[in-house]
Amino acid sequence: MGVTPIAEGLFTAGERPRLIGGRRKDTGRVVFPIPSGAEAALYDPVELAEAGTLWSFTVQRFRPKSPPYAGADDDRTFRPFALGYVELPGQVIVESRIETDDIAALKVGMPMRLVLTPFQRAGEAEPAVTYAFQPA
Amino acid sequence: MTEVHIVGAGIHPFGRHDDMSGLDQGVFAVREALGDAGVEWGDIQFAFGGSSAAGNADAMLPRLGLTGVQFINVANGCATGGSALLSGYWAIKSGEFDLGVVLGFDKHPRGAFNPEPADWGLPDWYGETGLMLTTQFFANKINRYMGLHGITPMTLARVAEKAFDNGARTPHSWRKQPMAAEDILKSQMVSDPLTKFMFCSPAEGGAALILASDRKMRELGLAGPKVRGAAVRTRVNGSFEVFSPSLDIERGPSPTMIASRAAFEISGVDPADVDVAQLQDTESGAEIMHMAENGFCKDGEQEALIAEGATRLGGRLPVNTDGGCLACGEPIGASGLRQVYENVQQLRGRAVGRQVEGARLGYSQVYGAPGLSAVAILEA
Numbered sequence: 001m002g003v004t005p006i007a008e009g010l011f012t013a014g015e016r017p018r019l020i021g022g023r024r025k026d027t028g029r030v031v032f033p034i035p036s037g038a039e040a041a042l043y044d045p046v047e048l049a050e051a052g053t054l055w056s057f058t059v060q061r062f063r064p065k066s067p068p069y070a071g072a073d074d075d076r077t078f079r080p081f082a083l084g085y086v087e088l089p090g091q092v093i094v095e096s097r098i099e100t101d102d103i104a105a106l107k108v109g110m111p112m113r114l115v116l117t118p119f120q121r122a123g124e125a126e127p128a129v130t131y132a133f134q135p136a
Numbered sequence: 137m138t139e140v141h142i143v144g145a146g147i148h149p150f151g152r153h154d155d156m157s158g159l160d161q162g163v164f165a166v167r168e169a170l171g172d173a174g175v176e177w178g179d180i181q182f183a184f185g186g187s188s189a190a191g192n193a194d195a196m197l198p199r200l201g202l203t204g205v206q207f208i209n210v211a212n213g214c215a216t217g218g219s220a221l222l223s224g225y226w227a228i229k230s231g232e233f234d235l236g237v238v239l240g241f242d243k244h245p246r247g248a249f250n251p252e253p254a255d256w257g258l259p260d261w262y263g264e265t266g267l268m269l270t271t272q273f274f275a276n277k278i279n280r281y282m283g284l285h286g287i288t289p290m291t292l293a294r295v296a297e298k299a300f301d302n303g304a305r306t307p308h309s310w311r312k313q314p315m316a317a318e319d320i321l322k323s324q325m326v327s328d329p330l331t332k333f334m335f336c337s338p339a340e341g342g343a344a345l346i347l348a349s350d351r352k353m354r355e356l357g358l359a360g361p362k363v364r365g366a367a368v369r370t371r372v373n374g375s376f377e378v379f380s381p382s383l384d385i386e387r388g389p390s391p392t393m394i395a396s397r398a399a400f401e402i403s404g405v406d407p408a409d410v411d412v413a414q415l416q417d418t419e420s421g422a423e424i425m426h427m428a429e430n431g432f433c434k435d436g437e438q439e440a441l442i443a444e445g446a447t448r449l450g451g452r453l454p455v456n457t458d459g460g461c462l463a464c465g466e467p468i469g470a471s472g473l474r475q476v477y478e479n480v481q482q483l484r485g486r487a488v489g490r491q492v493e494g495a496r497l498g499y500s501q502v503y504g505a506p507g508l509s510a511v512a513i514l515e516a
Contacts, residue, residue: 007261021382029373032382033259055383058275059328060266065250068263083267084276085383093383095267103328108283119265130265 006119006130009034009045017116018047019131021092030092049088050114051136057084057098057106072120086112086133099134111136140228141353142514143360144173144346145480148241150339150464151310158190158340158467162241163199165342165470169237173346173358177201180346182227182236184220186210187469190243214416214504215368216240217343217472221512222366224347234352238345242467244338256379256506270418270505271335273378275327278421282329285436287424289329293317294442295420296334296462302449303463305489308474310339311463334420339465343473345480361483361498361514365402369395371507378505392416392429392501392509399511400431407431410513411495412482413453414475416503417460423447427455430501430511449490457482457490472502476512483516 005011010033012018022034022043034045063069063078073079082098084106099117100106113136118127146168148161156164162185170177177200185193186209194207212219217240224238253263262268281287297317303309315333324332348358371377374388400406407430415430417423424438432453433441441447447455458464458478461471479498481487496516503509 006265007259010261029384030382036259056276056280058272058279058330059325060269060272061325061327064266064269067250068253068260068268069266070264071266081266083272087385089385091385093385095381095383097265097267108280121264130261 004126004128006128009036011116011131012047016050017114017131018050019094019114021046021048032092032094046091048091048094052086052088052112054106054108054110054112055085055087055093056108057082059103066122070121072122082106097130097132099132105135138229138231139350140225140363141348141350141360142345142363142476142480143348143353143356143358144169144175145477146170146172146344147308147474147477148342149308150341150467150470150474153340156340158187158241158243158342159195161243161340161342162187162193162239162344163196165241165344166196166200166237166239169344169346175235175346175356178203179235180205180237181233182224183207183239184210184223184236185239186212186216186220187240187242188213188216190241190469193239193241212368213506213508214468215472215502215508215510216469217474218502218510218512219368221345221473221476222368222510225363225366228347228349234349236347238347238473239343240469240471240473241342242469243340244467246338251379258379258381262381267381268379269327270378271327271330274419274421275330277376278419278425279329281421281425287436287439289321290317291424291439291442292329292334292420293320295417295423296320298448299417299456299459299462302457302490303459306458306463309459309463310465311459330419330421336418336461336466339467341464341467341470341474343470343477345473345476361480361516364405364513364515365399366510366512367395367398367402368508368510369398375507377507390429390509391507392426392503395509395511396430396501399513403513405497405513410453410497410499412457412479412492412498413455414457414460414478414498414500415455416501417456417462418466418504420462422503423455423460426501426503430499449492454492457487457492468504472500472510475500475502476514479514483514
């Protein structure tokens with residue numbers, strides 16, 4: 001797996017990666033990802049829990065339009081992937097790709113944990129690293 | 137207080153029209169509406185109109201006549217048509233004007249919309265990694281709802297089956313071929329649990345309504361349904377909207393719930409009083425959830441109501457009598473006004489082949505990106 005994150009400031013590196021959310025200084029509301037630009041000053045970075053429960057999910061069955069989708073696959077090689085929302089207790093519900101070999105076994109409420117996973121952009125030599133959740 | 141009536145309604149059939157621009161279809165609808173009311177363009181004092189992807193609405197002025205009329209372009213996402221109606225309603229209710237037109241039209245490329253992350257204030261990675269599809273949002277929302285409230289995939293299919301049955305009876309619809317629920321269920325899976333025929337498609341069309349004060353209506357010897365109330369509301373913390381990388385754990389009301397409550401309050405009527413409803417059905421699940429969000433049933437009751445045909449023509453509350461977005465497609469700028477056009481036909485007893493007998497109160501609700509809802513309640 002490559003070492004270049006798909007975006008700066010999205011997750012921490014290392015053995016136990018964490019997503020980086022933003023906690024709004026005046027209200028305590030947590031969002032993901034942490035806002036950039038002028039909004040950033042209103043938020044403190046906060047490491048999000050690495051485990052949570054599946055809040056909802058679906059499956060992307062066709063190759064999304066490019067742009068914005070940047071995957072190196074094409075309509076023939078595209079493989080459907082699961083995605084959904086994972087509730088991180090006491091913090092926030094985050095949207096994520098879901099890594100699983102058994103889409104049919106996904107169930108709302110099941111435990112999930114964060115993983116980093118390669119994402120091959122079209123036209124790039126090495127895959128970048130993005131985040132996903134997988135059944136724990 | 138001044139009352140607002142819809143004294144004319146026009147539509148350009150929805151669907152695909154390779155030989156017509158979106159603007160052509162908007163102009164067509166306005167001329168139909170003027171003809172329906174029997175008024176001239178030169179009589180019109182104001183216009184509110186919009187399109188999302190087919191250019192400036194006021195580009196129709198050279199074609200309708202450069203009368204100096206006050207023309208305001210409306211751009212409010214999927215609620216553009218609903219917002220045009222609300223603006224016209226206020227213009228007359230305020231006492232400032234007596235006669236005007238509200239209109240919407242659109243023409244979209246085929247297939248799913250492809251948005252740019254920056255236009256939505258989102259980072260590039262969100263789109264690059266394949267998370268920026270409206271279809272995913274709808275699928276995520278209904279999938280959770282089905283689990284919480286006991287809605288089955290067959291109920292999703294029945295909603296689409298009804299839509300195509302109603303579309304087959306409607307002159308302005310796009311899809312006129314009935315399809316059995318079993319075939320809808322077995323069609324290509326797009327985003328689980330939603331199959332190909334449970335989703336509406338981007339399309340083309342135009343719709344226009346002539347609004348008049350009660351005084352002007354009498355003066356001109358016209359008639360038409362009264363706008364009892366109308367409201368537009370946007371999302372609050374805790375609602376679940378399209379293109380949301382994160383959601384609050386503490387859930388809140390949807391923009392549809394608050395727009396609906398406001399419109400019922402303004403109108404002084406209850407959901408039980410409504411005879412016919414046009415509810416946003418971007419996909420089958422949306423119609424099911426919107427039945428509850430608009431107060432027509434409790435969460436979960438849809439499973440039995442739809443099985444017993446309560447939302448079909450002849451049922452207790454017919455929903456999307458012209459086939460809705462599923463059978464008409466969704467030209468964004470025109471879609472909300474199509475719903476109101478259909479209610480006008482129903483309340484005037486002109487909905488040939490799909491008439492809800494004795495309909496007195498018609499309800500319409502359009503919902504969409506980036507998280508807003510527009511409701512209008514009409515009375516015959």
